[in-house]
Amino acid sequence: MLSRVAGNIYWMARYLERAEDLARLINVNANLVLDLPKGLSPIWGQLVAITGAAESYQGDYEERSVLKFLISDKDSPTSILSSLAYARENARTIRDVIPREVWETINTTYLYAKEQTSLALSKRGRYHFLQEIITQCQTITGILAGTMNHDAGYTFLKVGRSLERADMTSRIIDTRSANLIPDATTTKATYDNLQWMSVLKSLTGYQMYRREMQVRIQRQEVLRFLIYSHVFPRALAHCVNQVEFCVRALPDHNAVVNEIEKLRVQLEQADVERLKTSTLNRFIDDLQVGLAQIHTALDNSYFAGKLVQAQSA
């Protein structure tokens, strides 16, 4: 397996996962807004923050502007359309490696996102549009699992997907753990509940939380579930375990495994349930640095690092 190809597969998987995660996140938010009292929706601004674009974002925080930015803005590198475009460009360069059907489905999904922006930005069409993106991404995952050789290439695919998932989960916890509702509001308890429910739903975790935790929705339990669960596929611990399991099948994996170990220690040492909002934010920031370091280790070991060594040799 060529290093470049391994890198392209990895990034293709990350961008596809990003598009899907964003679609889920937006859907849930739109839903939540409907339940919140009027004039109490800082939520759209939070979505921009989740994608890490809060500083560069120039628009206002009205629903339509934010959605345009997140869904169909070609100039925003994190929009669904851009993510799909990057996934497609990566897939194009490895057309000989991935099954033909996968390339075709990625291509049609990208074209759909590009052509249906007016649908996506209308209140009525939005749900359908986002659902279609989610379904198509799931279809691609399914075709890959069912038709691609489960070799090193497939391993990089899974690594990319899991790492992107871990990243998205950490971002959602980070942004959403801030209180939505000012303390003075009389019905605060109800809305707190709603808020944490929506965090779970953003990660499609509500139903699984109920099954696994069997307690009512409350902050520390939700955090514990999203960070430590070994069974919920979008929980940080599960994603990190997946990355490790996959990487161990690859040659020369020590550098990457070391970074994973470090992250795991970070996870285990923190007493997450007791963390206050501010310390929780710092904890999550550290985790994101850890995830970035895993990526750098992958890059050095497999995608780019060897290129540099080989060229200077």
Place this chain on the structure above:
Amino acid sequence: MGIDWKNYKYPELYDELITDKGKPRKVAQALAKQLAKYGDEELERLKATAELAIKEMGISFTVYDQEGGSIDRQWPFDIIPRVISKKEWDVVEEGLKQRVKALNAFISDLYGEQKIIKDGVFPAEVIKNSKNFRPQCVGMKPAFGVWAHICGSDLVRHSDGQIYVLEDNLRVPSGVSYLLENRQVMKRVFADLFGDFSITPVDDYSSQLFDMLCALSPRKIALPQVVVLTPGIYNSAYFEHAYLAQQMGCELVEGTDLVVSDDDCVYMKTIYGLERVDVIYRRVDDMFLDPEVFNSSSVLGVRGLMRAWLKGNVALANAPGAGVADDKVVYAFVPDMIKYYLGEEAILPNVPTYLCMKPDDCAYVLEHLEELVVKPANESGGYGMLVGPKSTRKEREKFAELIKADPRNYIAQPTLNLSTVPTLIDGEVEPRHVDMRPFILSGEQIYVTTGGLTRVALKKGSLVVNSSQGGGSKDTWIIDEDA
């Protein structure tokens, strides 16, 4: 309604399927009969099936869209095939083998002793002024004496019924993936017909190509590492590069994936470290192959690749320098080469060619610009041509100046009236001009594709078959009438 061949009469043209009396030629009888059975709706349905198949199969060529991204555009395809009898094809095949054999002998000779020049058969000045002669290759002796491992020769039939060779593409000829995919499309569309005709299959190409490439390996090992070198996704033939790599099961690499190490061997960068590469089917032009030797700003090639090749540590197909025989002046000498190297008469004729470097020819050309096609010696893809009968006085004056300034760089040929094949245009059959590009593989043996890529000019009266200028393609059926 459907097709009524009696109304298809074009006495001024040579049609491949139908005679000027509106009767199917013998080889096309069964096909013509079958096509005439279909009603308009059925024809429309077959056409739609073909288009869907092309879309689903992702057959495309790349163009750039206005947003700066590249897009894959579908390859225009016509469902009525071009048909040739095996008897006629067998002769063409022999002619192509003979031609390529002579061309390879010629290239070897040029980079070796240059006997053909010393014997006065080929003028030395042509090589002195050749854009594609690479002095770096002098003295090199590639395996089996073969330089042009993959050759695409363009064939045309004139209204006199004779098949001529129009040009030989010895650098990085493309189009073979469409030839192969066209057949897959036809099998989906006319699944019921294939059983009734004896159509010679084409699928063998990818494995023939792979075997030929393996045989070039400098290391005699069971499984040599063969790779396809592509300029990348922005190249218009990227689809074909990916397709061939996929079909042969070998890696598709870009220049940055390869490295030439201190031992002058070529390696590819894999997740397991460096792996030695034995054979490179390169789809990158000579000038971009190696910044150390050729274009120093090239980022498509591999530094040191020529060093590795000259030392015999890696095989390159086609060999650098093979394009010297792409020159249209060299083309004019192919019949002489066949006589000189093989002691045979050319089986396939050249189109009569006037060389402006010869004073007599040049005078004739300048006097008859209105009737002739003038071509620069070293351009491909139909660039920089003058088509006399369709030219303006101003264009002719411009070309007269160009020719006088650089006679070596221009040739002229009579305007050919290319043969036609019935083509579905808005539900009706109309004649459209075609050419054909077969591919010839040379290694230990020579292999010729059964038939070739038939390209068709979809615009009425047009002779331009290039995909970028409104051209499309058709399947090509070699039918064994005796089977």
